[in-house]
Amino acid sequence: MTGSLDTYFVKTIKRKHESIKNFNVKNNYSLLFSGLIGGGVGATIYSYIGINIYLLSLLGFIIAFILIQILIPKKIIKLED
Numbered sequence: 001m002t003g004s005l006d007t008y009f010v011k012t013i014k015r016k017h018e019s020i021k022n023f024n025v026k027n028n029y030s031l032l033f034s035g036l037i038g039g040g041v042g043a044t045i046y047s048y049i050g051i052n053i054y055l056l057s058l059l060g061f062i063i064a065f066i067l068i069q070i071l072i073p074k075k076i077i078k079l080e081d
Contacts, residue, residue, distance in 0.1 A: 009023070
C-alpha cells in the first residue's frame with residue numbers, strides 16, 4: 001500500500017511540474033516538527049497522569065478509528081495505472 005501511495009504523490013507532483021526534492025524537504029520538516037511537538041506534549045501529559053497515558057492513547061485510537069470508518073468513504077482515492 002505504501003508503494004502505491006508514494007507513486008500517487010510522485011505522479012501528482014510531476015503533473016504539477018513541481019520539484020520532488022522540494023516536496024521531500026517540506027515533508028521531512030513537517031515530520032520533524034510534528035515529532036518534536038508530539039514528544040513535548042506527550043512528555044508533559046505523562047508528567048501529570050503517569051502510566052495512564054497509555055489508556056488515554058488507546059481511547060484516542062479507538063475514537064479515531066471509529067470516526068474514520070464512519071466519516072471517510074471506502075473509495076476516496078482512485079490510483080491511476
